[in-house]
Amino acid sequence: MTLDTRNAAPAAPARPAPGSGRAPRSWWRRPWIAPLMALVVAYLFYQISPYVPESKAPTPPHDGFPAYYPLLVVHMVAGTLAIISACFQVWPWLRRRHPAVHRASGRVYVAGALVGGTVGLIIVRFAPTVGQIGVAAATSLWIAFTVIAVVYARKGRYDLHRRFMLYSFAIIMNNIWGVLIVNVLMRMPFEVSFLHMLEAARWVGWVFNLMLVQWWLYHTEGRTGVLRGSRTR
Template sequence: MTQHVDNADTAVERIHTPGVATPPVSRRWRRPAMIVFAVAAIAYVAYKLPPYLGLDPNEAPIPTDSPAHYAVLVGHVFAGSIALLTAVLQLWPWLRRKHPAVHRFTGRVYLVAGALPAAVLAVSAYPQVPGAGRVAVVVAGTLWSVTAVLGWIAARRKRYAEHRRWMVYSFAIMWGYGVWVFVFANAFYYVVGLDEATSMEAARWGGWISNLVIAHWWMERTAGRTIIGTPRRSRKRRETVESAPDVR
């Protein structure tokens, strides 16, 4: 199993056809990126979770209109916090390589106690979701859960490249909807000067979509393809083609 995890971590859908650029996955950025990711995740949870620890509806930043609505909200926040923190462990290359059993365990926690309940509760709360961007909540929650389940299925079938791709998509949607929506909404409102409804609508769509596009671009680039899936030509190959004489 360790061998399979190593392969999934270092050889992601490589294309070795002649003339195709397959950029090496640099390890230099991994440690600082993981530190930033972990600090941001912990800070976000530390900011969002405390108002719900006392189980007092009056302390909830989001107003609720019934005990059932508050229960759904609390469940979503708790499950989302679990998903965010376990995602940090799932993306940690050292943990995947050295402790694959821990990686598998935290992956199950991410799926069963984090992504699935958080997404299902977010979708089920659609009638009570305040403000603009309610449809974005349903779409993001649905895609978040679907990508997580597809990633788990791929791992069960030992299709580790597919597993990694689906889980990267799942993490991207989660991070984009949770963290970037918070950042974008405040930026649109306080910096750009948009009204509250427009800021929330734009943030709830733009946060997770932009993150998903970036994740897809990165997966395709590390596989030697463009963002639309066509092979990337190396610089040497392009120069050879461009300098070839015209024989027409």
């Protein structure tokens, strides 16, 4: 028995999945990119300028460790490269349109994270005692998340690569929170203990950032379709 399809009605065209027919948004329609980069540049200027020259740098006592300042410079340079390249890493337009640039900036970010993070763990013992654990915890997680993201990228698991790179991004953006928290609390009409401010600056930012990133991943999981076993960029 054969099926006569001569008089059959033409099949209806498949309906695109929700959101799949939308054209990619132009770079200028993503208003968070420019403010993010401006915020990073302002932060870097605010943080780095007091440390040059060395004679005026507000460094903690480091007697018996003459390599402190050179290592601090390496830490600042590597951290600067990492935080700037991180802005390009989270730019969807650049990732889609210029994947080679995305990969190159990713390598810069990884190098900055590994070098800056390792040096940071070496010199953290000279930081004020209050907040040392928070700094060491954040820096260790920064290195770990970055390494895990690289491993998943090499395995072609770009869904998990993206997830852990966002975790790494959350950690590095903690630095901006630290400056903001201290400056806001110092201008409060009531007195806040400096020790409490310093401890809060070392913990609140990166913990809040990780929670925010995790919420965003949950919120966009069904829409993006890249967090469940995807092996595509």
